[in-house]
Amino acid sequence: MNSKEEKLAAFSRVLDIMDDLREKCPWDKKQTLESLRHLTIEETYELSDAIVQNNLTELKKEIGDVFLHLVFYSKIASEQKLFDIADVLNGLSEKLINRHPHIYGDTVANTEEEVKENWEQIKLKEGNKSVLSGVAKGTPSIVKAYRMQEKAAQVGFDWETADQVWAKVEEEMDEFKLELKNKNHEAAQKELGDLFFALINLARKNKLNPDDGLESTNQKFQNRFMFIENKMKENKQEFSEMNLEQLDTYWEMAKSSGL
Numbered sequence: 001m002n003s004k005e006e007k008l009a010a011f012s013r014v015l016d017i018m019d020d021l022r023e024k025c026p027w028d029k030k031q032t033l034e035s036l037r038h039l040t041i042e043e044t045y046e047l048s049d050a051i052v053q054n055n056l057t058e059l060k061k062e063i064g065d066v067f068l069h070l071v072f073y074s075k076i077a078s079e080q081k082l083f084d085i086a087d088v089l090n091g092l093s094e095k096l097i098n099r100h101p102h103i104y105g106d107t108v109a110n111t112e113e114e115v116k117e118n119w120e121q122i123k124l125k126e127g128n129k130s131v132l133s134g135v136a137k138g139t140p141s142i143v144k145a146y147r148m149q150e151k152a153a154q155v156g157f158d159w160e161t162a163d164q165v166w167a168k169v170e171e172e173m174d175e176f177k178l179e180l181k182n183k184n185h186e187a188a189q190k191e192l193g194d195l196f197f198a199l200i201n202l203a204r205k206n207k208l209n210p211d212d213g214l215e216s217t218n219q220k221f222q223n224r225f226m227f228i229e230n231k232m233k234e235n236k237q238e239f240s241e242m243n244l245e246q247l248d249t250y251w252e253m254a255k256s257s258g259l
Helices: 004-024 026-030 033-052 056-079 085-098 112-125 141-154 162-181 185-205 210-234 244-256
Strands: none
Touching: 004 026, 004 056, 033 056, 056 085, 112 141, 141 185, 141 210, 162 185, 185 210, 210 244
């Protein structure tokens, strides 16, 4: 591993390169805070994919890409006399110190739960209007539901047992099935949301991550479906020529192969 001095030199090199790019590269000179936003989102998803795939080579690359964007934003802000990378990092350091009084102060927190409870109280003192303020509006729905439930639980608003959540899941399932039976589309849509929310709560109470679980299933479905497509290509078949029973045979082959 690199020494602290080598890490600082590498960081300094990136800053120097960013200065050069903003001065000399037509594309980099043109970028704004707004133009980079959608690219940053894309890079973040690519980083997430590398983690899910456990591809460490890609992970290192994608961390670099996200890091570039953070440096880029700071460089643009410094040009506009708003703040620079030092302000960003100093602000981060101060926040970390303030939110870890059990490390840098005399607060006691011996468990993860106690640490999280302290965080929420500190955030409110820092000016957050709500315990839920830290959940960004643009967060994907499954992650947003999980984070809101988690934050509410940290201040005591939570089911006492997982069995109570199971009962809620069953209640929401019955209500969803009823609205489907009645062909009430709008009500069914709302009950579906309630059912998802209850299932996410159940996952959280059992220390399972619903987003990780769903992504695992997505990957499994993708791998098995692509197996079907490859088998069809080998046999010169088209979907229009296949019935569901034939497709299901390939699906079972995919499962048997370990996909």
